[in-house]
Amino acid sequence: MNFNVAVIPGDGIGPEVTEQAVLVLEKIGELYNHSFNFTEVLAGGSAYDLKGTPLPQETIDICKNSDAVLLGAVGGPKWDNLPGNLRPEKGLLQIRKELGLYANIRPAVLFDPLKEACPLKPELIEGGFDICVVRELTGGMYFGEKGRKETDMGMAAYDTELYSEPEVDRIVRKAFEIARKRNNKVTNIDKMNVLESSRLWREVVNKTYEEYSDVTLNHLLVDNAAMQLIRDPKQFDVIVTTNMFGDILSDEASMLTGSIGMLPSASLGEGKFGLYEPIHGSAPDIAGQDKANPLATILSTAMMLRFSFDLEKEAKAIEDAVLKVLSEGYRTKDIYSKGTNLVGLKEMGRLVVSFC
Amino acid sequence: MNFNVAVIPGDGIGPEVTEQAVLVLEKIGELYNHSFNFTEVLAGGSAYDLKGTPLPQETIDICKNSDAVLLGAVGGPKWDNLPGNLRPEKGLLQIRKELGLYANIRPAVLFDPLKEACPLKPELIEGGFDICVVRELTGGMYFGEKGRKETDMGMAAYDTELYSEPEVDRIVRKAFEIARKRNNKVTNIDKMNVLESSRLWREVVNKTYEEYSDVTLNHLLVDNAAMQLIRDPKQFDVIVTTNMFGDILSDEASMLTGSIGMLPSASLGEGKFGLYEPIHGSAPDIAGQDKANPLATILSTAMMLRFSFDLEKEAKAIEDAVLKVLSEGYRTKDIYSKGTNLVGLKEMGRLVVSFC
Numbered sequence A, B: 001m002n003f004n005v006a007v008i009p010g011d012g013i014g015p016e017v018t019e020q021a022v023l024v025l026e027k028i029g030e031l032y033n034h035s036f037n038f039t040e041v042l043a044g045g046s047a048y049d050l051k052g053t054p055l056p057q058e059t060i061d062i063c064k065n066s067d068a069v070l071l072g073a074v075g076g077p078k079w080d081n082l083p084g085n086l087r088p089e090k091g092l093l094q095i096r097k098e099l100g101l102y103a104n105i106r107p108a109v110l111f112d113p114l115k116e117a118c119p120l121k122p123e124l125i126e127g128g129f130d131i132c133v134v135r136e137l138t139g140g141m142y143f144g145e146k147g148r149k150e151t152d153m154g155m156a157a158y159d160t161e162l163y164s165e166p167e168v169d170r171i172v173r174k175a176f177e178i179a180r181k182r183n184n185k186v187t188n189i190d191k192m193n194v195l196e197s198s199r200l201w202r203e204v205v206n207k208t209y210e211e212y213s214d215v216t217l218n219h220l221l222v223d224n225a226a227m228q229l230i231r232d233p234k235q236f237d238v239i240v241t242t243n244m245f246g247d248i249l250s251d252e253a254s255m256l257t258g259s260i261g262m263l264p265s266a267s268l269g270e271g272k273f274g275l276y277e278p279i280h281g282s283a284p285d286i287a288g289q290d291k292a293n294p295l296a297t298i299l300s301t302a303m304m305l306r307f308s309f310d311l312e313k314e315a316k317a318i319e320d321a322v323l324k325v326l327s328e329g330y331r332t333k334d335i336y337s338k339g340t341n342l343v344g345l346k347e348m349g350r351l352v353v354s355f356c
């Protein structure tokens, strides 16, 4: 089969990690007889530098005409003093919105060969854990009305957390659908004892649940959830929550695995189209030094094969190759521990390709 | 000296934990020659049951005429289906607002005799950690305009995260003042790469900092902060953040200590007046069974003596008595571990009184 993939290398380590991921996809193409046509496009700080905007129209057009998008990472201190609407992150937020990618899927899995890197005590993680955070990605205070205004209390700034019933319904459906393919449990996280938007959110969750009553559903308040993730991560299967809470909780969950450099993500909308990226950032401090860990981006391509192209076997081949590399003791610096074999980014990519 | 203390027992285990804390204060009164006049008042679910409102006017009046307030906990499943403005939590939010208590001080300390309860690996917490979260408490989306409205996307609900310059300035000052009495470091936490309110927040932090440049200041994005707390809790001294982020991060930090039943909090405004309460909830499942841990409430009275009454020696006496009880191996159920001595709530209270 033939697939068009738009590649956004982005900033910092973005270009080098996407390069390795593309090599892995090419190998999969050879092995399984698919052809991937890659088109590189600009977004983030590097787009701002070259085009004066963090998201050129051309990028949007090419992404819309592709079957999937692979993204490295955007941002860096170089652009930190730009106004809000020119910042690299704005390019990322805008592309999510333009492409209608309202569901951000972030697995937080304990990789068995890396379990010594987990910051939790061994007795809390026996048998591992495997959490899938389903974060709403195109609504809430990220996109609600915002601005500055004079108030009784003086000059003020505001953001609006707003959710409509259809926005909640569609993300919650995604969570239930995903849970059915996993361990059939969804935990909804909100702050319904304080927020009106959370009360509507929870009403819709309970309503939509009527169509998914084969799934187990429970509710947690966000403050309690921040505790429960640490106390007992094994209690979770699928978590569904808002854009803002999901940003915080998915990062908390990923830190619990001890291997952020390993974690992929998918951003999906209606249909098969999706954007795939590592959950780690652009790490400008190690950019261009062959030190970054390409595995999160490589694992993001596995998600692409699974979710956008329905190529389960091929996705599994990549995931197995990554596990094999780890089991054989190869490590980039971020996951290195004594007694293992330190390799650079390119060597790590080459190993995965050779194990596919 | 003479002090008037309003006591809000509240719901669930609230009445029994405040009872023990009052006994401890009475003992301190005898020993150091102070007299505490306690007035019990209603708030939360029990106030709703008796008076039809979670915060009767009489409670507000008596609290305002006191030197400090001691609160147990409010809430419980019994009141979960009440509308937002009658819920027990509404009583709590309203009393914070009515009394102008804009600064919520939440220490997350690793108690040395309890360090086995910490969920983190021993190597991450060597030497212990001692974080003080300073959470803004009367602003942000907790109190901003909220409601429901019809939108293009259908029926929607919204909350407004709004901060004015003076609101940020006063909480940030509190954080800097507190840091000067501790390890002189403040970490500001916001989401300035996305939220306009965070951009104003950060501007004010940097501006107010000009008057406190002897303190070390750094900034973290909230998602990164959720990770850093787990990765390396020892890096933090004082954290300052918004009401919503503070709710989440202070609970995360408290779970890292492994001893939520131990952690007190203070809510302060201008002047010496304050409200003191344990950070744990009302635990309705164990209410009235002599099983709850009264130490967080007892330690809250130590904060009261220190912050509202300037009685440092007396505050220290309570804290030392609590540490002594722990060192001698006494534990309530929530902090029990093999080889220690399980006691009930009343016995725990009696032990603290006897060690004062």
Ligand SMILES: CC(C)[C@H](C(=O)O)[C@@H](O)C(=O)O
Pocket: A075, A089, A092, A093, A247, B193, B194, B223
């Ligand atoms: C870079 C930033 C705008 C972004 C977000 O908050 O969504 C990032 O933290 C993420 O989680 O993908």
Ligand SMILES: CC(C)[C@H](C(=O)O)[C@@H](O)C(=O)O
Pocket: A193, A194, A223, B075, B089, B092, B093, B247
């Ligand atoms: C009960 C609830 C309204 C409250 C809050 O969110 O402020 C609680 O979680 C707290 O942190 O004191």
